[in-house]
Amino acid sequence: xxxxxxxxxxxxxxxxxxxxxxxxxxxxxxxxxxxxxxxxxxxxxxxxxxxxxxxxxxxxxxxxxxxxxxxxxxxxxxxxxxxxxxxxxxxxxxxxxxxxxxxxxxxxxxxxxxxxxxxxxxxxxxxxxx
Amino acid sequence: xxxxxxxxxxxxxxxxxxxxxxxxxxxxxxxxxxxxxxxxxxxxxxxxxxxxxxxxxxxxxxxxxxxxxxxxxxxxxxxxxxxxxxxxxxxxxxxxxxxxxxxxxxxxxxxxxxxxxxxxxxxxxxxxxxxxxxxxxxxxxxxxxxxxxxxxxxxxxxxxxxxxxxxxxxxxxxxxxxxxxxxxxxxxxxxxxxxxxxxxxxxxxxxxxxxxxxxxxxxxxxxxxxxxxxxxxxxxxxxxxxxxxxxxxxxxxxxxxxxxxxxxxxxxxxxxxxxxxxxxxxxxxxxxxxxxxxxxxxxxxxxxxxxxxxxxxxxxxxxxxxxxxxxxxxxxxxxxxxxxxxxxxxxxxxxxxx
Numbered sequence: 230x231x232x233x234x235x236x237x238x239x240x241x242x243x244x245x246x247x248x249x250x251x252x253x254x255x256x257x258x259x260x261x262x263x264x265x266x267x268x269x270x271x272x273x274x275x276x277x278x279x280x281x282x283x284x285x286x287x288x289x290x291x292x293x294x295x296x297x298x299x300x301x302x303x304x305x306x307x308x309x310x311x312x313x314x315x316x317x318x319x320x321x322x323x324x325x326x327x328x329x330x331x332x333x334x335x336x337x338x339x340x341x342x343x344x345x346x347x348x349x350x351x352x353x354x355x356x357x358x359x
Numbered sequence: 360x361x362x363x364x365x366x367x368x369x370x371x372x373x374x375x376x377x378x379x380x381x382x383x384x385x386x387x388x389x390x391x392x393x394x395x396x397x398x399x400x401x402x403x404x405x406x407x408x409x410x411x412x413x414x415x416x417x418x419x420x421x422x423x424x425x426x427x428x429x430x431x432x433x434x435x436x437x438x439x440x441x442x443x444x445x446x447x448x449x450x451x452x453x454x455x456x457x458x459x460x461x462x463x464x465x466x467x468x469x470x471x472x473x474x475x476x477x478x479x480x481x482x483x484x485x486x487x488x489x490x491x492x493x494x495x496x497x498x499x500x501x502x503x504x505x506x507x508x509x510x511x512x513x514x515x516x517x518x519x520x521x522x523x524x525x526x527x528x529x530x531x532x533x534x535x536x537x538x539x540x541x542x543x544x545x546x547x548x549x550x551x552x553x554x555x556x557x558x559x560x561x562x563x564x565x566x567x568x569x570x571x572x573x574x575x576x577x578x579x580x581x582x583x584x585x586x587x588x589x590x591x592x593x594x595x596x597x598x599x600x601x602x603x604x605x606x607x608x609x610x611x612x613x614x615x616x617x618x619x620x621x622x623x624x625x626x627x628x629x630x631x632x633x634x635x636x637x638x639x640x641x642x643x644x645x646x647x648x649x650x651x652x653x654x655x656x657x658x659x660x661x662x663x664x665x666x667x668x669x670x671x672x673x674x675x676x677x678x679x680x681x682x683x684x685x686x687x688x689x690x691x692x693x694x695x696x697x698x699x700x701x702x703x704x705x706x707x708x709x710x711x712x713x
Contacts (some may be wrong), residue, residue, distance in 0.1 A: 259560075275687075279655060279656065321393045326659055328654065328657065329656055329657045330656055331651040331657060331685055332394065333396070333511070334389060334395055339395060340390070341390060341393045341394055344383065347379050347383055347390065348385070349379070349381060349383075350379060350403065350406065351379065351403060352398060352401040353397075353401065356393075356396075356398065357396050357397065357400050
């Protein structure tokens with residue numbers, strides 16, 4: 230998501246669960262910023278482990294509609310939902326100085342890409358930066 | 360036979376194609392980090408940069424070794440074990456930190472070999488050591504002569520990333536015995552750095568106890584590049600009452616040889632590459648950072664005590680060991696996988712963990 234204001238992630242959670250009827254079968258949601266690749270589990274877990282507090286940033290809802298095929302829910306057709314807000318926090322969600330992401334300079338990345346062959350190192354020499 | 364030194368280990372790695380030399384000039388400023396991130400991502404080899412260029416664009420005076428323990432395979436090799444045998448090391452460690460006395464005589468007897476091993480692995484002191492072939496004191500001391508890496512854009516100064524920091528507590532209790540820990544050191548000038556030890560770490564514990572009893576600064580030695588057993592012992596969480604030197608002996612299956620430092624009352628591994636001897640001030644603190652860390656972000660700035668170098672001792676042709684920390688995977692990951700082995704075998708201390 231492109232977070233624009235405090236609490237925005239929660240609105241996305243509620244939206245996702247309410248948008249279409251089938252969406253209410255989603256038991257778990259993880260909300261991440263748009264610099265995170267939502268289809269890359271490593272990327273998502275990095276956001277979870279660095280951008281959220283395990284108590285503050287969890288949303289639990291009881292007694293919501295769920296597929297009766299879900300035998301883990303306490304009642305047939307009625308169960309809980311959980312969402313993790315793994316977005317960067319902004320005041321007043323946090324009052325702490327927030328972390329700045331490490332990023333290698335583009336100039337160095339390009340220089341090493343160009344010189345990889347000359348260095349004589351094995352491997353593809355592909356940069357890890359997106 | 361355990362590896363006697365870092366270069367012994369390097370020779371074997373090179374023979375097996377697990378260490379590659381780069382003769383092209385490569386800058387310590389960001390370029391080494393960028394190369395290592397790419398190698399790590401594909402389980403690539405260790406690299407010896409034979410012609411490093413320092414941050415001022417001048418040729419450095421010694422080669423730089425990076426990505427040494429970039430794969431689990433090389434961590435296991437450093438311990439002279441196969442990757443699947445790392446768990447046993449963890450079990451020994453779990454045993455050593457076991458708080459309970461043995462339940463039966465039979466159990467006690469079962470422990471004897473390990474205990475005997477641990478006791479017989481006290482380091483021995485030698486005279487005349489390779490790490491003191493060159494001794495620089497006074498005006499000869501200049502940290503600018505070391506190819507110290509700058510890992511990420513925007514960092515305030517080059518950072519010594521992989522020193523084994525040797526301390527001793529003020530007294531004679533077991534917990535005051537030699538501790539080895541890795542605490543990053545921000546370069547401040549020719550003979551000064553910051554010593555960034557977090558409060559809960561062994562070095563900082565010694566520092567706190569020292570500060571209560573003494574007024575003079577704490578003697579410290581930073582070892583850059585040592586035999587792999589000693590390096591891996593230093594990164595392993597061992598109980599406070601066991602010196603990492605002793606654990607290194609246990610890991611290697613042979614006592615570690617130490618030598619007396621030239622200007623501080625400490626002992627360092629005789630076959631090490633470079634030693635920075637000096638003192639950590641009890642009251643002089645400087646703001647450290649921000650540096651990129653394993654979280655993938657820059658740390659916030661925090662004050663840590665200042666280390667003043669009283670001597671640099673080294674081999675005639677030393678190798679400077681370096682690495683970076685950054686968002687995983689970084690070089691700490693294979694080491695952590697070893698720790699995972701340790702934690703998974705802590706059944707002795709965690710109820711129900713089997």
